[in-house]
Amino acid sequence: MIRLEGVTVQVGNFSLEEVSLVVPAGGYGLIIGPTGSGKTTLLEAIAGHEPLRRGRIALRDEDVTTAAPETRRVGFVYQHYHLFPHLTVGENIGYGLRREAPDARAGRIRDLSETLGLVPLLSRSVRGLSGGEQQRIALARALAPRPNILLLDEPFAAVDPATRRVLRRELRALHEREGITTLQVTHDFEDAMRLGDVVAVLAEGRIAQSGTPDAVFRYPNSAFVAEFIGTGTVLRGTVERMQDREDPAARFAARFRSGSLSLEVVAEREGEAYAVIRPADLLLSRTEGHEPAPRNRFPAVIVRVERGSAVAQVHLDAGGTALVAAVMSSTAEELGLAPGVSVAVAIKATAIHLI
């Protein structure tokens, strides 16, 4: 378990302020945030490299706030791997095992290099290896001494997307096999969705929001979080109540107006608000007929289509308002979605999240 309570760290002009977070034993936590938000500093504080001005850190129910890094049993993988350039691949992996018996050491190196496909590289120098190879070595090196906690700093940032997918799968499998409590820093929300049990969004040294990935993803609590996690469309507008209710605390049907758009929503309060709409919740169709319209149906023109391997991001212009939709690439093909094409957009009222 990783428990942070009011962790405050000052590094030069930058500070982490009152960071509190719990990653349960065996869990996988993710910290996401833009560059410069303090993600790496937070990991380094947990590893014991940066002293705390205030707050407490407990790892596995043991207070390590003032403990030396070498006593914390933490595995650390940096974004740029930081392999020891004067050692071979095998020596890098075995670095943390020097205090163990030679047999146990060799066995552990062999196990990990088999799991991570590093056996052919063991006697090689670490210079000139690919990013994916270096990443696996750094991971094996961190896991070798069987740490209680694994800290990963942007582990996939410097590898190509194909390698990233493979590494992500391997990491999840390793995490399940070794049952090690993990905290990963990323700026990629896809990592968070695929890997995380707990997600914390870090902004300027503070945690803007934390919770399960689904909760943070669906219900961002601020425009910063919504825009940062790239949920697609964030609209600024006003909420107007459509029906009167006695209970002011209850949710009510309302109308959200932003530019020329007027959408039916379920709201908790009136007035100025941001509406967050996930790309997958924008339903696109080419129907030009006048069949019974569902709620929140309006026309839009396609501005741009970004085709991924499975999902295409479709950028739309609805009477001056920019929207982003996601459809399966095959669907985009079938519908003939291309710049300049007119489509009908439908959004369920409950899919519009107001903050």
Place this chain on the structure above:
Amino acid sequence: MPLRTSPWALTLWLLAALLVLFVAGPLLRLLFQASPASLGTALSDPELVASIWLTILTATAATLLSVLLGVPLAYLLARVPFPGRRIVAGIVELPVVVPHPVAGIALLLFLGRQSPIGQGLATLGLEVVNRIPGIVAGMLFVSAPIVVSAAREAFRGVDPKLERVARTLGDTGSQAFRHVTLPLAGRGVVAGAVLAWARSVSEFGSIVILTYNPKVASILIYDRFTLFGLPAAVPAAVVLLLIALAVFALVQVLAPDRAEHR
């Protein structure tokens, strides 16, 4: 830059060639002046041989002291942002701009019999002036900055995160230093030490004031030149030059190849 015969390019090459000639010319002239026979004579001259041994031993002692005291300072300067770091870095660089006889006078005042420190050292049996420790002191004063700046640059070239990784893998601070930082910075530190050794061997200005006798090689050469003239000084000068050239070659081999480091 491609070779072109414009007046500008010709000027560049001409000026550059003049300087190379000015440096290489006298050294080559000196080397050719000494015949193998005269070198043999020089090496059978007991006073010269003793002086060269004294020079090698004192330069080695000064270099070891420079490394022992200079490497920790270099590490602190490279890694720890302590208050007054720039001032300390400046103080250590000062000997580079102090004329060497001035350094000799300053050391004489600081370490001589009249000073409390000199008296303290004398009661410990470590008399400095006109003794071998005086030679080492002069050498240390001028060569320590070389070790400190070389080692500091070498430590700066090693990413501190490597040490942090080693710490999380169970190393204490000193283990991480010995197993990671020092091996990676080692070439730079050794190159600095070799240069410091060469600087010590060539030191004259401060030693001539602190300890004229026993004579190190540079003083012996000066002594022979003033007493017996040029021919008497040449064999000793050649021997010293050969030692310097050997050290120079060693530095070329040890100099860290910047391109290899990220």
